[in-house]
Amino acid sequence: MALADAALHLATERLTALFHRTAAVKEVSLMFPRHTVTAIIGPSGCGKSTFLRCLNRMHELSDGGWVTGKVLLEGVDIYGGRVNPVEVRRRVGMVFQRPTPFPTMSIYDNVVAGLRVNGRLPQTTLDEAVERALRQSALWDEVKDRLRVSALDLSGGQQQRLCIARAVAPGPDVLLLDEPTASLDPLGTLRIEELCHELKRRYTIVIVTHNLQQAARVSDYTAFFYLGELIEVGRTKDIFTKPRVERTEAYITGRFG
Amino acid sequence: MTPPDITVPPASGGASVPQAEARLASLLTTNRGDRVYRVLLTGLALALPLLLVTILLELYTSARPSLARFGWAFLWTSVWDPVAEIYGAAPMIFGTLVSSLLALLIAVPLALGVAIFLTEFAPRPLRRPVAFVIELLAAVPSVVYGFWGLFVLIPFLRQVVVPPLKAVLGWTPFIEGVFYGNSMLAGGIILAIMIVPYIAAVSREVLLAVPSAQREAAVGLGATRWEAVWTAVLPYGRAGVFGAIMLGLGRALGETMAVTMVIGNRHDISLSVLQPGYTMAAALANEFSEATTDLYLSALFEVGLILFVLTVVVNALARLLVWRVARGAAIGSRAL
Amino acid sequence: MIAPRLRRRVGSAIMTTLVVALCLLAVLPLLFILGDLTVKGASSIDWNFFTKSPVPAGQTGGGVANAIVGTGIIVGLACLFGLPIGIGAGVFLAEYGSGRLGWLVRFVADVLNGTPSIVMGIFVWGWFVKPLGHFSALAGGLALAALMIPMVARTTEEMVRLVPHSLREAALALGYPRWRTSLRVVVRTALAGIVTGGLVAVARIAGETAPLLFTALGNLNFSTNILQPMQTLSLQIYVYATGPFDEWHRLAWAAALVLMALVLGLAVLARWATRQRDGTG
Numbered sequence: 004m005a006l007a008d009a010a011l012h013l014a015t016e017r018l019t020a021l022f023h024r025t026a027a028v029k030e031v032s033l034m035f036p037r038h039t040v041t042a043i044i045g046p047s048g049c050g051k052s053t054f055l056r057c058l059n060r061m062h063e064l065s066d067g068g069w070v071t072g073k074v075l076l077e078g079v080d081i082y083g084g085r086v087n088p089v090e091v092r093r094r095v096g097m098v099f100q101r102p103t104p105f106p107t108m109s110i111y112d113n114v115v116a117g118l119r120v121n122g123r124l125p126q127t128t129l130d131e132a133v134e135r136a137l138r139q140s141a142l143w144d145e146v147k148d149r150l151r152v153s154a155l156d157l158s159g160g161q162q163q164r165l166c167i168a169r170a171v172a173p174g175p176d177v178l179l180l181d182e183p184t185a186s187l188d189p190l191g192t193l194r195i196e197e198l199c200h201e202l203k204r205r206y207t208i209v210i211v212t213h214n215l216q217q218a219a220r221v222s223d224y225t226a227f228f229y230l231g232e233l234i235e236v237g238r239t240k241d242i243f244t245k246p247r248v249e250r251t252e253a254y255i256t257g258r259f260g
Numbered sequence: 261m262t263p264p265d266i267t268v269p270p271a272s273g274g275a276s277v278p279q280a281e282a283r284l285a286s287l288l289t290t291n292r293g294d295r296v297y298r299v300l301l302t303g304l305a306l307a308l309p310l311l312l313v314t315i316l317l318e319l320y321t322s323a324r325p326s327l328a329r330f331g332w333a334f335l336w337t338s339v340w341d342p343v344a345e346i347y348g349a350a351p352m353i354f355g356t357l358v359s360s361l362l363a364l365l366i367a368v369p370l371a372l373g374v375a376i377f378l379t380e381f382a383p384r385p386l387r388r389p390v391a392f393v394i395e396l397l398a399a400v401p402s403v404v405y406g407f408w409g410l411f412v413l414i415p416f417l418r419q420v421v422v423p424p425l426k427a428v429l430g431w432t433p434f435i436e437g438v439f440y441g442n443s444m445l446a447g448g449i450i451l452a453i454m455i456v457p458y459i460a461a462v463s464r465e466v467l468l469a470v471p472s473a474q475r476e477a478a479v480g481l482g483a484t485r486w487e488a489v490w491t492a493v494l495p496y497g498r499a500g501v502f503g504a505i506m507l508g509l510g511r512a513l514g515e516t517m518a519v520t521m522v523i524g525n526r527h528d529i530s531l532s533v534l535q536p537g538y539t540m541a542a543a544l545a546n547e548f549s550e551a552t553t554d555l556y557l558s559a560l561f562e563v564g565l566i567l568f569v570l571t572v573v574v575n576a577l578a579r580l581l582v583w584r585v586a587r588g589a590a591i592g593s594r595a596l
Numbered sequence: 597m598i599a600p601r602l603r604r605r606v607g608s609a610i611m612t613t614l615v616v617a618l619c620l621l622a623v624l625p626l627l628f629i630l631g632d633l634t635v636k637g638a639s640s641i642d643w644n645f646f647t648k649s650p651v652p653a654g655q656t657g658g659g660v661a662n663a664i665v666g667t668g669i670i671v672g673l674a675c676l677f678g679l680p681i682g683i684g685a686g687v688f689l690a691e692y693g694s695g696r697l698g699w700l701v702r703f704v705a706d707v708l709n710g711t712p713s714i715v716m717g718i719f720v721w722g723w724f725v726k727p728l729g730h731f732s733a734l735a736g737g738l739a740l741a742a743l744m745i746p747m748v749a750r751t752t753e754e755m756v757r758l759v760p761h762s763l764r765e766a767a768l769a770l771g772y773p774r775w776r777t778s779l780r781v782v783v784r785t786a787l788a789g790i791v792t793g794g795l796v797a798v799a800r801i802a803g804e805t806a807p808l809l810f811t812a813l814g815n816l817n818f819s820t821n822i823l824q825p826m827q828t829l830s831l832q833i834y835v836y837a838t839g840p841f842d843e844w845h846r847l848a849w850a851a852a853l854v855l856m857a858l859v860l861g862l863a864v865l866a867r868w869a870t871r872q873r874d875g876t877g
Contacts, residue, residue, distance in 0.1 A: 373618025514712025
């Protein structure tokens with residue numbers, strides 16, 4: 004059954020991602036409805052991160068990286084001839100595996116980093132944006148009194164939430180999370196998972212994770228990748244309780260990967 | 261709330277055209293900034309090859325009268341007579357090579373000792389201070405070395421070193437004649453002190469670049485600390501250490517102030533290191549302002565050209581050797 | 597008959613001792629130089645030394661005020677020309693330098709780094725002083741800048757390369773165009789290291805004499821005119837040390853001490869800045 008277009012935020016159509024001549028992602032067609040969380044799971048090397056990086060045109064920055072197929076953001080192909088990749092990345096935000104706050108900037112400056120790209124904005128606009136973003140990433144209460152402090156003073160988990168705040172501050176449509184809790188302790192991981200439920204009210208989220216329990220806890224839909232191909236996609240509940248493809252079941256029950 | 265089931269993605273192109281255009285428009289802008297930035301940086305970077313070419317051209321055109329007049333004989337003529345206007349650079353070339361070789365003879369064991377000490381034997385708390393002292397040695401200005409050489413080293417040589425040296429080795433042609441102070445020996449020693457830090461610093465970086473697996477393998481086979489260095493580390497880093505030595509040579513060839521203050525500045529070829537000598541760099545420092553005629557000046561420019569080409573070749577070879585071990589890292593750039 | 601094992605042990609011990617001895621021997625000259633400078637130079641340093649210019653030959657007294665100011669001006673000129681070009685070239689090498697042009701620029705920088713400074717001096721004489729007709733501090737600054745540029749380029753490149761790739765990616769993912777990523781994030785992160793490299797280069801050129809002999813020439817009077825000859829500490833030391841008067845020799849020791857203090861101070865400052873950065877004691 005098809006969904007109304009308005010509900011579709013992001014979709015790929017036969018997306019193939021290559022490094023020089025080798026395809027890391029093969030002809031993947033996937034949809035990401037508005038305000039949902041989709042988890043992408045699969046064993047190491049199955050192309051999940053590569054796929055994710057195609058969604059904000061980061062893949063082409065890798066050596067020899069190129070793409071065929073389409074990625075449609077609100078119906079427009081972001082790989083279309085006249086589209087500027089820089090603009091795409093402002094609409095589709097990304098958070099990486101390891102927290103990467105800008106080391107020479109304060110917490111405040113880190114959060115507004117994405118906003119300042121567009122030129123000078125009035126101080127009040129920036130202040131509001133900072134508070135809004137930090138509240139959305141559940142960091143406001145912890146840092147509101149020390150916004151001018153260096154970002155490196157924060158703990159690992161706090162830094163990652165800072166990176167999330169930095170990614171949401173410019174008001175993107177979509178948030179891509181590439182194994183965001185991989186380098187965090189259990190408490191930090193839990194915090195970020197809780198965040199996902201909040202964040203999906205504003206954004207459409209695609210999260211790559213190798214942690215199956217996390218995928219089960221956090222996502223509405225789950226897509227299983229294997230060797231660059233999309234093997235199965237569906238509601239998370241269905242994928243985890245009654246997967247249709249045998250390979251999916253094998254991965255989920257831990258028989259490989 | 262259960263999310264709707266999704267199985268088959270709908271076909272694309274469902275959005276109406278004006279809406280698609282509007283969304284497309286928000287994704288379009290040009291990135292002129294990138295191009296400007298790259299052009300600006302490239303321009304600044306091009307200053308370097310431009311500088312090199314300009315130097316070569318300037319030296320060559322200024323040296324041309326002398327090149328035309330004396331040809332290749334310039335390299336082996338010993339006469340340097342500004343009155344008769346006959347110029348030959350043989351004593352200077354000889355002196356440059358001899359003083360540098362002498363400096364290497366003294367400096368290489370010392371520098372390697374420092375490098376090996378720092379990388380293999382030094383206890384941890386000692387490493388930084390010693391490395392720092394070596395760095396400071398490189399920071400001492402040439403003129404201060406020359407000054408110290410003139411007023412401290414030369415009297416020291418005259419009183420303490422040369423008498424026993426003459427007693428033991430006076431029969432050789434290398435230790436002959438009266439020692440007045442300013443001499444090839446003083447020049448060689450001062451040069452040696454000056455290039456030790458360069459050779460040491462680059463050798464150290466080269467030795468550090470040797471994978472520790474080499475060391476560990478030797479130790480695992482039962483070698484002592486020293487044996488591990490001698491059999492596993494040094495051979496691996498051999499090309500790089502050789503390159504470091506050549507870098508030191510390159511530095512020694514071009515050293516000016518310290519040399520001109522202690523070497524005696526005499527156009528003479530002598531086998532004895534106790535005699536005064538001359539180097540190309542010292543000659544330039546000494547005589548450039550005295551050059552009264554165009555040919556004199558041109559001859560000096562030719563000396564400069566020879567010196568430049570010589571050091572470029574030596575440094576190029578040295579860098580290639582060091583790159584072989586360290587793959588293009590900026591080794592030695594911080595070693596002043 | 598000494599057991600082979602023992603022989604090896606003894607041999608190793610001897611070599612180790614030799615290595616330590618050589619290292620000590622290498623370090624000794626610096627201690628002597630610093631010691632001699634302090635002992636012979638410190639007594640001549642007084643207020644006059646810093647505030648007066650040289651007096652006519654043969655007389656006593658006078659100072660090196662003209663040389664200190666001159667060193668500052670000429671080094672300042674060199675930085676004005678040398679730092680922007682050097683840093684720009686260094687950033688180019690780190691960001692865009694993986695192709696053939698980058699290889700060429702890098703190679704040329706390394707080659708220029710080994711050029712004798714006297715050659716740089718006669719080059720600037722022929723190219724700038726002779727056409728202009730007179731010696732000048734500006735010419736001296738140009739000669740020193742020519743020495744500075746390849747030095748700063750390589751240290752800048754090294755520092756920028758150290759910035760982790762993940763920072764670059766984070767900025768790009770935020771929608772930073774490439775130029776802004778490079779400037780606002782990468783170079784900014786590497787800035788402390790770049791400054792250190794600059795300080796090290798300044799320390800080196802502050803002590804140079806050879807390139808100034810035929811460009812700035814030297815000046816026994818106090819002058820701040822950059823289009824006229826100017827004195828530096830290094831030139832002053834050279835003139836005094838090689839001159840016939842004992843008075844000059846006395847002043848030379850003091851001037852050498854001051855120059856050493858300046859150069860060492862800069863080197864220590866550069867070291868301290870790096871230590872602050874990586875935070876490891």
